[in-house]
Amino acid sequence: EIVMTQSPATLSVSPGERVTLSCRASQKISSNLAWYQQKPGQAPRLLIYGASTRATGIPARFSGSGSGTEFTLTISSLQSEDFAVYYCQQYNNWPRTFGQGTKLEIK
């Protein structure tokens, strides 16, 4: 099983700031990585796939990068609606596995 490790677990930031979230895979997964956003009481929403391709309707302030084992999600200027939990997920191998999540909190 591929273990996905996200850091940090929690990030306290102010609106307008730029933030970078990290995700590491325990073995190489090429670019087969997705990022999801989840708000309280809601289902997850796909943000990024292929490590760097934004899903339809996702604002340009969200960007992803990386390949192999190291990946990042960057939000260029945090908006109030971006405070949520973010999960990375690999779809290179079975079982599909998620990271434990990074929670963005308002500072």
Added chain:
Amino acid sequence: QVQLVESGGGVVQPGRSLRLSCAASGFTFSSYGMHWVRQAPGKGLEWVAGIWSDGRNKYNVDSVRGRFTISRDYSKNTLYLQMNNLRVEDTAVYYCAGEGVLEWPNVFDIWGQGTMVTVSS
């Protein structure tokens, strides 16, 4: 519009069974892989089981192997999760997800609203 609607959750005693359903609409159900993902209270997402578009291949996480079975009914456009011998640690919101319906193969791009399963004596 593309939609997944889960049902079948509830409160059940340890060792008992429950079957979850996920009704799909707005897309060609038979063309896409489908999955179940769960989230225990206050915890992260855990992929539980997946099934190919043609139903020939199924996968699940080790913790449910031998207890949970994923299946699909093409005539009803419905995904199922049969959960047997339930344990307290199976308590979670269970989401149904479709892969590659809107965006790219293998990514979970459509999700249901979730159904809560509580295992408690």
